[in-house]
Amino acid sequence: MRIAYLVSRYPAPSHTFIEREIRALSDLGVEILRFSVRKPGAADVLGERALAEAAQTRWLVPPPPIQLATAVVATFVTQPAVSLRVLADAIGKARGRQKLKWLMYYFEGVLLAWMLKRAGAEHLHCHFGNSGSNTAMIAARLAGLPMSITFHGIDLDEPMEFRHGEKVRECAFAVCISERGRETLLQSAPEAAGKVHVVRCGYPAAAADAVPPMPERNRIVCVARLAPEKGHCVLLGALRELKTRGRDFHCTLVGGGPLEREIVAHIAKAGLSGHVTMTGALAPAGVAQHLADADLVVLASLGEGIPVVLMEAFALQRPVVATRVGGISELVVDGESGRLVEPGDAIALADALEWMLSDPERARALGKAGWQTLRAKHDPRSSAEQMRQLFAGAIVRDTGVDRAPDASRAGLTEA
Numbered sequence: 001m002r003i004a005y006l007v008s009r010y011p012a013p014s015h016t017f018i019e020r021e022i023r024a025l026s027d028l029g030v031e032i033l034r035f036s037v038r039k040p041g042a043a044d045v046l047g048e049r050a051l052a053e054a055a056q057t058r059w060l061v062p063p064p065p066i067q068l069a070t071a072v073v074a075t076f077v078t079q080p081a082v083s084l085r086v087l088a089d090a091i092g093k094a095r096g097r098q099k100l101k102w103l104m105y106y107f108e109g110v111l112l113a114w115m116l117k118r119a120g121a122e123h124l125h126c127h128f129g130n131s132g133s134n135t136a137m138i139a140a141r142l143a144g145l146p147m148s149i150t151f152h153g154i155d156l157d158e159p160m161e162f163r164h165g166e167k168v169r170e171c172a173f174a175v176c177i178s179e180r181g182r183e184t185l186l187q188s189a190p191e192a193a194g195k196v197h198v199v200r201c202g203y204p205a206a207a208a209d210a211v212p213p214m215p216e217r218n219r220i221v222c223v224a225r226l227a228p229e230k231g232h233c234v235l236l237g238a239l240r241e242l243k244t245r246g247r248d249f250h251c252t253l254v255g256g257g258p259l260e261r262e263i264v265a266h267i268a269k270a271g272l273s274g275h276v277t278m279t280g281a282l283a284p285a286g287v288a289q290h291l292a293d294a295d296l297v298v299l300a301s302l303g304e305g306i307p308v309v310l311m312e313a314f315a316l317q318r319p320v321v322a323t324r325v326g327g328i329s330e331l332v333v334d335g336e337s338g339r340l341v342e343p344g345d346a347i348a349l350a351d352a353l354e355w356m357l358s359d360p361e362r363a364r365a366l367g368k369a370g371w372q373t374l375r376a377k378h379d380p381r382s383s384a385e386q387m388r389q390l391f392a393g394a395i396v397r398d399t400g401v402d403r404a405p406d407a408s409r410a411g412l413t414e415a
Contacts, residue, residue, distance in 0.1 A: 178327025
């Protein structure tokens with residue numbers, strides 16, 4: 001099988017789970033063609049694996065001028081009726097300034113469709129139901145390929161703008177990373193329930209004897225992009241409350257993003273400069289080291305799917321404090337593998353952090369329970385095999401030809 005993957009920006013520090021999925025599928029004999037809508041910048045390519053992925057990834061923006069011109073001419077000469085129909089549909093359903101955006105998506109789709117045909121792709125898969133999936137839908141129509149989308153979390157929040165119902169009905173299949181996400185997506189296309197599947201992000205748990213001991217130094221770490229939906233201001237309010245109560249702690253914020261200056265100013269205003277450190281975006285190895293050095297992991301998100309950082313925490317048997325949003329409660333059980341609080345409530349978040357820090361033995365037990373959950377529900381090999389079977393089924397339905405690798409030769413059995 002030759003499957004094309006499209007992401008709005010790839011590689012990127014927040015998309016390492018896609019790299020793991022691609023690697024796991026490659027191990028199963030699936031050839032993955034990597035495409036990114038936007039060319040990643042230097043700050044996006046952190047670590048050796050990201051460098052290797054970037055070298056294999058083709059981008060659409062900024063467009064290679066000669067390739068774009070060739071793609072546009074070839075598309076309109078070889079399939080003028082289809083080209084005009086797809087263009088009219090893309091722009092005709094948009095309103096106001098959205099028409100210009102959809103015109104841009106159209107030309108991105110023309111370029112991607114031309115690349116897909118030249119590369120011999122058999123299926124197009126897009127991660128996230130955001131603007132990248134607009135480009136994917138157009139490209140799939142022009143290239144005559146089956147398409148699928150993995151929906152995650154906040155990309156489910158604007159179903160009308162991103163035409164989720166239309167996309168799901170048109171997809172060969174759709175994937176959500178949580179049951180909660182599936183329920184939300186099906187509100188846009190209830191008749192498509194049979195082709196919307198839950199495939200959980202895979203993450204390998206460390207061997208029990210390889211888990212580093214908790215430092216027991218009241219170390220908290222938050223790994224999240226510095227963006228509004230991650231709730232850093234709520235977290236800082238909770239940390240200020242902990243300081244007021246006299247609780248000893250230090251919190252490290254790992255990640256970069258548009259709110260960096262605002263968060264720096266908030267830390268100073270709250271008098272937390274001696275209690276909070278910011279690292280900026282780090283390569284996976286750096287993130288792993290901060291998780292290993294922590295006693296607990298916190299997320300104050302206002303919207304999520306199932307954050308990979310919580311899986312990374314459980315992989316090292318670190319307990320978590322998080323908000324009850326998206327599919328987080330499908331991974332974290334309050335009081336059993338971590339603590340969950342309502343989003344936006346700084347006092348409740350402070351209470352949960354204090355509860356965790358006050359009893360290291362209890363924290364260790366919660367972290368171990370999370371590790372066991374991760375092993376049971378997020379095995380990367382099982383998740384990749386689910387995706388392989390979905391791709392194989394889509395190709396058979398589209399072409400009538402089974403090009404899936406022989407599972408028995410790969411040492412696998414069908415799930």
